[in-house]
Amino acid sequence: MSRIAARFAALRREGRAGLIPFVEACDPDRATTEALLAGFPAAGADLIEIGMPFTDPMADGPTIQRAGQRGLKGGATLGVTLDIVRGFRAKDDATPIVLMGYYNPILAYGVARFCADAATAGVDGLIVVDLPPEEAEELAVPAGGAKLDLIRLVAPTTHDDRLKAVLTGAGGFVYYVSITGITGTRTATEEHLAQAIPRVRAATSLPVAVGFGVRTPEHAAAVARHADAAVVASALIDTIAANLDEAGKLKPGTVETVLDQVRALAAGVRGARVGRAA
Amino acid sequence: MTKPLPNSLRTGPDERGHFGIFGGRYVAETLMPLILEVERAYEEAKRDPAFDAEFRRLLAHYVGRPSPLWFAERLTAQLGGAQVWFKRDELNHTGAHKINNCIGQILLAKRMGKTRIIAETGAGQHGVATATVCALFGLPCTIYMGATDVARQSPNVFRMKLLGAEVKPVTSGAATLKDAMNEALRDWVANVADTYYLIGTVAGPHPYPAMVRDFQSVIGTEAKAQLDAAVGRLPDVCIAAIGGGSNAMGLFHPFLDDASVRLVGVEAAGHGLDSGQHAASLSRGRPGVLHGNRTYLLQDEHGQILEAHSISAGLDYPGVGPEHAWLHELGRVEYVAVTDAEALEAFQLCTRTEGIIPALEPAHALAQVMKMAPGMDRDAIILMNLCGRGDKDIFTVAEALGVKL
Numbered sequence: 001m002s003r004i005a006a007r008f009a010a011l012r013r014e015g016r017a018g019l020i021p022f023v024e025a026c027d028p029d030r031a032t033t034e035a036l037l038a039g040f041p042a043a044g045a046d047l048i049e050i051g052m053p054f055t056d057p058m059a060d061g062p063t064i065q066r067a068g069q070r071g072l073k074g075g076a077t078l079g080v081t082l083d084i085v086r087g088f089r090a091k092d093d094a095t096p097i098v099l100m101g102y103y104n105p106i107l108a109y110g111v112a113r114f115c116a117d118a119a120t121a122g123v124d125g126l127i128v129v130d131l132p133p134e135e136a137e138e139l140a141v142p143a144g145g146a147k148l149d150l151i152r153l154v155a156p157t158t159h160d161d162r163l164k165a166v167l168t169g170a171g172g173f174v175y176y177v178s179i180t181g182i183t184g185t186r187t188a189t190e191e192h193l194a195q196a197i198p199r200v201r202a203a204t205s206l207p208v209a210v211g212f213g214v215r216t217p218e219h220a221a222a223v224a225r226h227a228d229a230a231v232v233a234s235a236l237i238d239t240i241a242a243n244l245d246e247a248g249k250l251k252p253g254t255v256e257t258v259l260d261q262v263r264a265l266a267a268g269v270r271g272a273r274v275g276r277a278a
Numbered sequence: 279m280t281k282p283l284p285n286s287l288r289t290g291p292d293e294r295g296h297f298g299i300f301g302g303r304y305v306a307e308t309l310m311p312l313i314l315e316v317e318r319a320y321e322e323a324k325r326d327p328a329f330d331a332e333f334r335r336l337l338a339h340y341v342g343r344p345s346p347l348w349f350a351e352r353l354t355a356q357l358g359g360a361q362v363w364f365k366r367d368e369l370n371h372t373g374a375h376k377i378n379n380c381i382g383q384i385l386l387a388k389r390m391g392k393t394r395i396i397a398e399t400g401a402g403q404h405g406v407a408t409a410t411v412c413a414l415f416g417l418p419c420t421i422y423m424g425a426t427d428v429a430r431q432s433p434n435v436f437r438m439k440l441l442g443a444e445v446k447p448v449t450s451g452a453a454t455l456k457d458a459m460n461e462a463l464r465d466w467v468a469n470v471a472d473t474y475y476l477i478g479t480v481a482g483p484h485p486y487p488a489m490v491r492d493f494q495s496v497i498g499t500e501a502k503a504q505l506d507a508a509v510g511r512l513p514d515v516c517i518a519a520i521g522g523g524s525n526a527m528g529l530f531h532p533f534l535d536d537a538s539v540r541l542v543g544v545e546a547a548g549h550g551l552d553s554g555q556h557a558a559s560l561s562r563g564r565p566g567v568l569h570g571n572r573t574y575l576l577q578d579e580h581g582q583i584l585e586a587h588s589i590s591a592g593l594d595y596p597g598v599g600p601e602h603a604w605l606h607e608l609g610r611v612e613y614v615a616v617t618d619a620e621a622l623e624a625f626q627l628c629t630r631t632e633g634i635i636p637a638l639e640p641a642h643a644l645a646q647v648m649k650m651a652p653g654m655d656r657d658a659i660i661l662m663n664l665c666g667r668g669d670k671d672i673f674t675v676a677e678a679l680g681v682k683l
Contacts, residue, residue: 055583056456056568058463059306065450077580103304104566108581130304130567134294155308157470162311180308181468 003096003124004149004172007046008207008228017224018046019269020209021262022100022233024067025050025081026074027240028248035255037088041095043259044266048088049127049231052081052101059129061184063234066241070248078109082121089122098125098151098172106139115142125149125172133166140169149173154200156180156192163203173207176200176227178214184234187213190222197226217268224272232265287534287610290601295484295571297604303483304567308467313570316474317485319390324492329385336381337496340414341371343378345497347504348664352631360514360654362647364664365501365529368636374666375497375525376407376478382493384411387474394469395419397476398462400427400455400521401591402434403637403666404478409443419476420444422461424454427591434670452585455595459569479522480599483570487599494528501661502532513661515540515650519642520613521557521593523602525665530611540612543602544646546588547615557586559598560606560613573600589618589678590638592666620645622678625668637666638674 001009011018023036033050040048053071057064085097099118106114106128118126126148131139136150143150149172157180158166167174176196178188188196193210200208210223211231223230236258243254290297295317303313323329337343346369350362367375387395395412396419399405405421412419421438425447428435438445451457459482466475480487480494498516505513516533518526520543533539548556556562563574568583576584576596586596605611616624624644628636636644643662651660668675676683 054581055451056460058460058569059308059467061464062450069451072582102567104568104575104577104583105581107566108564108577108579129306130570132303132305132307132310134310135302135304153307155306155311157308157311159311166307177306177308180470182464185468 002147002149002172003094004047007096008173011046011228016273017227017269018229019044019220019262019266020047020049020229020231021045021236022049022051022231024064024071024237025052025084026071026076027067027237028070028244028250029074030080030084032250032255033084034087036258037084038091039255039259040262041092043262044270045095045262047096047098047229049098049100050081050085052076052078052099052105054102054105057102059182061182061234063184063237063241067237073248078105078114082117082123085123086121096124097122098127099123100127100129103128103131111139112142115146115148119146119148123148125151127151127153127175129153133169136169151175153177156196160199163200167204170204170206173209173228174200174204175231176208176210177212178210179212181212183212185213187215187219190225193223193226217264220265221268221272224269230269236261287605288531290604291484291488295488297601298607300565300572300603301484301487301600302572303570304572305483305570306467308470309463312466312470313483315390320386320485320489323386323389329389332385333382337378341377341381342369343496344500344504345369347501347508350632353628354651356631357648357651359651359656360658360660361656362651363505363513363659363661365497365661367497367525367663367665368634368640368667372407372410373669374403374407374637375494375528376404377410378496378528379478379490379493379524380407380411380476382489383476384415387417387476388415390474392472392474393417394473395476396422396462396465396473397478398422398455398458399478400424400458400594401670402427402431402438403592403670405443405445406434406437406441408476408478409438409441412443413441420446420465422446422448422458422465424452424458425449426453427455431591431670454585456583463569479524480527480601481522481569481571481573481597487571487601490524491527491531491601494524495531497525497528497663498530498532501529505659505661509659512536512539513659514654515542515660517542517544517643517646517660518663519544519593519639519665520598520602521546521595521639522597523599525663527599527601529663534610541610542646543611543613544642545613545615546590546593546642547617548587548589550617551615555587556615557588557593557595558615559596560602561615565603568597571600573603574598574606589621589674590642592637592639593642614646616642616645618678622675624648625675634664635668635672636664637668638671639666640664
């Protein structure tokens with residue numbers, strides 16, 4: 001069983017949803033990313049998502065755009081990102097890691113070589129934002145060969161008649177983009193989730209994670225009442241962005257602040273189904 | 279380059295929007311259903327004679343088509359070789375070829391029931407053309423423009439505002455055209471229900487490259503008929519400037535299957551192809567994926583997009599339309615590059631010998647004409663797309679020539 005499948009199976013046994021914190025690689029430097037990753041599991045992260053910076057992230061709002069620019073300045077390349085994962089994996093063989101990014105850096109690295117290297121480094125899944133199922137075959141084949149899950153995005157605009165095509169070949173979990181918009185700008189209502197998540201579940205047996213606009217423990221709890229995991233990105237990145245000194249270095253203590261935030265979000269997720277779940 | 283050519287080069291793209299390996303639809307899932315909707319609507323519109331009739335009516339009576347075909351006799355004499363003919367799309371309403379496409383797409387947006395228009399612009403020509411058709415049709419529009427470009431193209435910013443457009447300066451990334459396109463895509467994702475994205479060049483996700491080409495093909499279709507009426511034959515060479523490549527695609531497409539016609543696309547070499555400061559994606563880029571399509575891009579070894587440079591803001595884009603990438607790999611179109619300095623020289627020559635102030639974009643095409651014409655027979659014919667007028671560029675040119683206005 002893959003790490004992702006094993007983790008969601010364990011969450012199901014616990015009767016709760018999971019928390020997936022997001023960190024942009026090398027924002028603002030490699031050491032920060034490594035420290036955050038090392039601290040995430042104990043702070044309550046069930047899976048971890050790492051952003052692969054790109055100059056032109058067209059689905060991302062200002063917060064993640066700037067994180068990407070800092071990441072690139074901080075030396076992020078796909079090679080460095082995989083190195084970071086390798087370092088994490090040496091100490092944690094259980095927490096699934098998913099890489100999220102755009103297709104062009106993967107093309108430049110070489111699609112087959114990237115899949116092989118990512119799997120060897122200990123990556124479990126890939127989310128490629130600008131690679132819809134219609135264009136995904138070129139990545140899906142080598143990813144499958146390397147036993148990497150290709151995680152598909154479903155949006156509020158994805159009609160029922162399209163859902164099936166989108167979810168054919170999907171692996172790991174389904175990433176439900178809970179708003180029509182870019183990352184970090186709006187938050188879906190619980191009513192929307194209550195209506196949307198069953199629609200996705202009807203089309204797949206995979207776990208469903210919800211991202212875009214999940215910022216607070218309350219949002220995370222609302223997501224946890226309906227979905228299998230909540231992805232939190234912009235809210236954590238905002239904390240990094242607010243704690244940079246004039247040279248762009250992270251102020252001391254910030255990693256701990258972000259981990260406290262993760263602890264609070266994890267508490268939100270873990271408390272969500274009390275009195276409801278088995 | 280030795281691959282056999284398909285029977286016709288005019289039938290692309292395939293049903294998924296691919297020109298060979300190029301093109302396609304590389305967008306976030308939120309946009310996919312919308313892009314499929316645009317494609318369906320466009321396919322229906324293409325089959326509707328009323329749509330075409332309305333497009334033709336507006337081109338004739340609002341844009342002023344057909345644009346003239348002009349034999350540049352004094353320039354020809356000066357160059358001492360091939361005859362140089364200009365397709366004068368600079369005489370269109372708003373002063374460039376951009377309006378052809380805007381007319382087509384605004385009709386499509388209306389047909390789709392969209393009530394808000396967004397667009398990106400670099401130099402501001404497409405922004406002005408979009409603001410113009412939005413004024414004509416009474417639709418609100420928002421134009422995304424890199425903050426750097428807002429500063430260097432202030433007359434066009436004012437024009438757009440006069441026309442009723444909201445101009446949003448984009449400060450993300452490098453604050454130029456590619457970032458304006460990113461921002462327009464972000465707006466579209468957030469406003470899928472009521473908004474139509476009016477892309478200005480033959481790039482972006484399918485169906486835009488094919489659709490914009492179809493609307494711009496009026497240029498080549500007219501020129502072919504006009505030249506036939508004037509001299510009874512095809513040109514020997516067609517030349518056009520390439521940023522995203524819409525004016526070139528519009529000129530070339532009707533000639534793609536005429537094997538005797540050489541087609542030459544001119545990219546911006548900026549300070550020189552080896553200077554690191556140019557916009558020559560085909561000459562110096564590599565295939566990749568950006569802004570919804572696979573094409574040649576200026577990028578570093580890690581696949582990060584590089585900034586383009588050209589004295590012409592309209593050519594200042596690190597990508598190129600996917601059909602050009604395909605024609606480049608097939609070898610059907612030759613792609614060359616011309617520097618800022620060569621374009622400036624051509625700009626001045628055209629102004630003084632023909633009494634036409636060209637935009638800096640077609641000045642690049644003209645610089646290539648100046649290189650080729652002298653070595654050709656006097657009965658040979660070069661057809662060049664004079665795709666825009668140069669009023670917008672006089673400040674840039676003055677600065678480059680060290681003249682204080």
